[in-house]
Amino acid sequence: MRDESGAVAGFFCPCIEITEQVFADRRRAADAERQRRLFEQAPGFITILSSPEHVFEFANAAYRRIFGDRDYIGRHVRDVFPDLGDQGFFSLLDQVYTTGERYIARGVLIRFQREDGSWDERILDFIYEPVRDETNQVTGIFVEGHDVTEGHRAAAALRESEARLRELNDTLEQQVAERTADRDRMWDTSPDLMLVLDFNGIFRRVNRAWTKILGYTPDELIGRHVNDFVIEEDHAATVGASEAAAAGSMPTLHNRYRHKDGSVRWISWVAAPGERRRPRLDRSRARPRSAPAVRRWSSDVRRRKLTYACSTKFALCSRGPSRVNGVDAAGPVPHSFSDGQRTIRDHHELRQAQGELPGALPCLRSRDHRDALRAGQSLSDAADHQGG
Template sequence: MADASFLAGGDEMGALMRAHDWASHPLGKPELWPQALRTAIRLMLNSRHQMGMFWGSEAIWFYNDAYAQTLTVERHPCSLGLPGRQVWPEIWADIGGQVRQVMAGGSATWHENQHLVLQRNGRDEDTYWTYSYSPIDDESAPGGVGGVLVVCTETTEQVLVSRRAVEERQRLAELFEQAPSFMALLRGPQHIFELTNPSYVRLIGERNVLGRSVAEALPDAAAQGFVDLLDTVYDSGEPYVAMATPFAMQPAPGAPISQRYLDFVYQPIRNALGEVTGIFVEGTDVTERALAENALRSSEARLRALNADLELQVARRMHGRARTWQLSTDLMGVLNAEGIFEQSNPAWQSVLGWPEETIARTPFFDFLHPDDLARNRLAFARAIELGEPALCFENRYRHADGGYRWLSWVAIPEDDRIYCSARDITADKEAAESLARTEAALRQSQKMEAVGKLTGGLAHDFNNLLGGIMGAMEAARAKLDQGRIEDVPRYLALSETAVRRAASLTQRLLAFSRQQTLDPRSTDVNRLVAGMEELIRRTIGPAIQLEVVGADGLWPSLVDPPQLESALLNLCINARDAMPDGGCLTIETANRSLDESAATACELDAGQYVSLSVTDNGSGMTPEIIARAFDPFFTTKAIGQGTGLGLSMVYGFARQSGGQVRIHSEPGIGSTLCIYLPRHHEAAVDPETTQPARLAEAAPQSDTVLVVEDEPSIRELVCEVLADAGYTVLQAGDGSAGLRILQTGTTIDLLITDVGLPGAMNGRQMADTARSTRPQLKILFMTGYAENSIVGNGNLEPDMHVLTKPFSLDALRRRIRDILPG
């Protein structure tokens, strides 16, 4: 027999493979594995490349340490040895066909920057991968291929970086698009065109210039000496300004040469080290002006007229600019390196109430809202030191009346100044806040509609149950009137059944609302599942295969065991109903350590949790159904086949226990419902040692019991049971009356009290007050609905006990005998 030495090495994954329970796995012991599998695993384990492997007809999954670094807690280390469909359910539709193609004898596959949506840390995440699938030859396998070797590299970051670069270039191009003057951005000593705006394209004609040098793309410009000018600017680092420079250009092949006159500037671009890396070209076509000036030189009279006209145009332009500065409703200003607006227009006073002299002597930081200071200081420093502009930059400026206005800024640095304009967007912000309030009101309306549906469903079910109780009691009374007492027990049994169903419905509602009274104990969930396995098998029937996978070394959890059993049974019943033609149901436990990101995705605190999951391969759920699955009274079953409270009860119980429930499902594939419960650091309690001994018969008692209950019928029944058992009984109808009795010198061995009492003192407050003078007093709380904090959040003091309403009188007798054994 071969040995398992091929599993040597491999660091963490090698150790995990050697420790794995392969004897109970379909592959069997490693010593019996095919040689091809053994060789491939040894190659994979000792490689530093990211490698994985699918083996056999079930595509059993293996991977090495390098691959494990890309996995999150959902798949590492729990996915080792699982079928590929179960490891990668969300992308199996993408990769499953590729695996099957190679397994069927097809050639190896190669995929570059393949987009895959993976479940990571509890949420969908867009990822990109470059990988290959290669066949692993095995003569003993059908078709000669035993498995598929996966060699991969995650390229998500490279793809996203590339996209961001494209988006940044697009943003800059859009800015260029809006400029009225022609612009171009040249990079490197060869003056490669990186960006041009539409005005530049109109100047040179429809030419393909991007990515090409000026000399190559515009040979006619090179011939006229423009490339030499660019070289001089690039080498010297000094800008070049030209006025009315002639430029001859043929816009298109075969078209006549166009003579233009240009005003332009070549501005060198420097990096953080001061090195020239490119040239920014900006200018204006002034052909009409230049031609007019040339024509004027031929005629003194025309020149004088044109000069006068030009002076008039200049005056008008200057007047127009001045009027724009004066009348603009936008704030305008020139900011110096000390953070003071050297120039400001009148809008500062009309919008913010500050006169020009105040603006000119006050650093703009003094006008900012305190919450915006740090962000503005950083933006100002980047603008002054790096020349970085600020577009659509929002902040709050103080008004002269003491209030604040929201402003949206455009700030362009040039030399040692920043040229700024700002628009008052306070009204826009207030409109957005108003819209948010309207949306909140709509959500409240939707909540009220949900409450209406909840109460309607509750009334429907309770009316049915009350109808059964009333009918059975009337029938019993009729039989008694007729003297036919032999039929009475049957009607009483019907009434009792309806009462229990009503109690179950109430318990489910309390579980959903997270208001049920829990009795949490340190619990071994593996032991709990094992104890329910036979019941679950009988419940789901022989057509469904049940598999239980209990994690080794499972942590204890602080939970109410009967409630967890009920939740697990609910999940199994739902899974059974999703597989009407049979299938496979898997119950699995695991230890989960959730970091901040994974915990946030699950709406939990970061920490350690025990997970209990139920997986089926049934019909699955659509996203729409998943979104409503935990709603009370929502069900996809036919009328009469479900109340719609099962999953809502599981959800409420898990949240009240400090945990969560999560659904992963795909229509036609199946579903996994996973309960997360917080880890408890005390050892689990053996349920066999905590069950109280049943006393066959009640013995005469001499103890004194005080009963405090505001419902007369319940108080009368409890007192009657106690009196029949031989106890001395005292009673009160509210907390104040009960406390007066407790403050007397009367001997009281047990206090039985409702939690929700009328008046200023509830049952817990009365008990705590009584304990201050009677520290040894034993207390039994009766509760049907109460904030869990009132009875201690499952952390009752010694000799305090809870009995949940409704309860049978026999249960009351047993509980009292357990507390007062004799």
């Protein structure tokens, strides 16, 4: 202020208290810094662009991890990513800044060149959100998104797998039918006995060879117990083989079945479990009890046993003794005799050979060892012919 002479006599200083404004600015700055720290730690990528030229103000760690650390702050997006010019991203940014309307994208492919010169392709979900000032004018764009490349690749692999599965399913029914037909042909045409037993010992399925070898039709077997057709002395062995199969092994078994005509046939078996579960044994009936099945394959070995018995007689005759175990060799065959390795227990089986194989009876009755050998050769030839 000046006096009457014009000299400065003092100062007039009007003051305005701005304490609240300073504190408010500090709070806004602190909030902005805290928000940036949160953005920095966000799992999705975030960047903030300002002005119509889309200048980088912020880029978080996830953004730098995906696109590389390119010294973003203060640079135009077109300068940082010149290779994106023909992919439509710049025009989308211009559109959001001009219209003030957000843009949401899902599963968008982006191809960009890294700083080392290599090219990378990623699939992104992202949003362009306009940033406004106090006057509601657009001043920048907030960009947030996620890299969903791995998820899309997994989904594509799943779709490819499902397509292959559909293709397989289209032919599966035909494949199953063909394999079932092959199995049924093998089952029906096999010359060996085949059967399916449950672990109660009940016939569930048999093939046609049962009629040819033992004379029984399937209707006469299905639903009946296996020991109804096995001679009593072999019941225990039959049960033991079923138990072994139920335990998971594949036992072999030689047991005797009664033909429908009353004769006895030796059968050689291989048993396999339908399900690996051990049955409980009902000792009162000597039958294993459980639900799953035992499958068996067999062949008729009776002819081999008869041939072996007669061959044993031939050997005894060829040695020249007139008596075997105190009995005249020309007389009735004793109940049992041995060649030092095996014992033939039932001479009636040898007698039954007469109806099975031509020349068997001369073998049993021959007194002269030369006649026995000739009869044995006839018997062997007949056995080979019938077995074939």
